[in-house]
Amino acid sequence: MTSDDERDLRQRLGSALETITPHPAPVDVVLRKGRARRTRRHIAVAAGLAVAVGIGVAAPSLIQQIARPAPASPARKPTVTVDPVGPNSPRGLIGWGTVDGKRWRMIAQPPGAQGGGKNEQCFQPSGAVADLVCGPVPAPLRNGADPASFSSVGANGTQVQFGGVAPDVAYINVTLADGRLLVLHPALAYGQREVAFAAPQSLGIARVVAYSRQAELAYSVPFNSGSGAVISAWLRPGQRGLPRGTYKIGSGETVHVGPWGYCLTGVTQLCLGSEWRSLGNVANGRLGVGPGGADRAFGTATAAVDHVRVYLSGGITLTARAVDCGGPRFYAYVVPKGHKALRVAYYSASGHLLASQSAR
């Protein structure tokens, strides 16, 4: 195989395929059929996802949640229960219980069941939240690292939190903001031990603690918003989390710092996972599409960085200030529609170039 062959093939493929003129994108058909695939058409998903997406150099894990305001909570205290998953439960059942008398269930499907390939797995909630959620199969958890990796889905005032746990986790205690305690016991589904619980979206989650048979393994203080909690950073017993603070970083984005690590709110809601401890210069953290169809993105920078220049396609250059968020610095920028961020360069206050990296 010669490079001439490959070059020639590339040219031929380009000539052949780029000349194909598709019909206009069938947006209406896609939306209609896509909605029909959902179990309950009126449910809008507000989901948090604990998946490593590998941005820039440090490749942190990102947990992102689209914030959707919950309806006003009732004046009285809703009942919240989690029931044990017994040996005769339906296959894939990882959690069930009630929220305010309404039963909910969360069932794991076999990887690849929805046709997305063996690297995709879906979870089917039922009850108040009944929207299928699918995503890449996360890497198995191991003892000594984070004991659990939670995702969430929420609608109609209810949030369902679910995820895999490490092999040494015997149970997890969840303390709700009103002091009530839920105890989760892992259930085995398709080779992975999982837990799940549900609570009102408006009811915060104060603390989540994972235990082995002998002792406490780690605890997490979730980031709570009106649309539910994001359980992201885990701390060892006795370890103190980050001091709390709120920082506006531009482009409509805010960084919330606390024991949960770092969470951003703005066009969407996103929390950094376990890599929050080792942030350096990281580019191309994607936030989502804001008004006008422009992409919002963010990155982090070391303490020496004062500002960044973002080089976009089409010869456009943006400058964003790196805001001190109690340690690492964060920056955010808007990529105009039709353009892509290509490269980010990090500068000191005196204009000295400190580093640069691809933004792809």
Place this chain on the structure above:
Amino acid sequence: MDAAAEAEFTDFVRSRWPRLVRLAYGLSGDQGLAEDVAQTALVKAYASWPRVHRAGDPDAYVRRIVVNASRSMFRRRRVIEQPSDTLPEPGQADLTSQRDQRSALMTALMSLPPGQRSVVVLRYWMDMTETEVAVTLGCSVGNVKSQASRALAKLRISPDLAEGLMEGERHDQR
């Protein structure tokens, strides 16, 4: 899905549609089929959009569905097309004096097994690395390399591509 997420998804559909159709066309050789496959992939992406999008690479997700769906369509077509003892009536001779270059390449591509064809299109049209192709196809990098090597060897001697890839051999002999 709330309005903002749906607007975001709609933008995604509009901007990715042409490339997805072209990818599916490269895998199936049929534009109508390619549009069906691309539409199917986007419908599935819609159903899982919030989670897919937050995983950071919705393009990779949709690409995998297109590749898998193209293979499924290919298998279904093979089942439907049953061999017959009766030969079809011969078509009229093509009076066009110049060869359709795209047609020649597509004929050659369609003669490759689906696995090799997928590797060729992903590697040499989408410019994906061997690792990215391996992840998309759910196989090893070694498998991608050998599929690519076999595919190029076949294309090099394809009568539909009498020029072009053969040039590589002539260059080697200089």
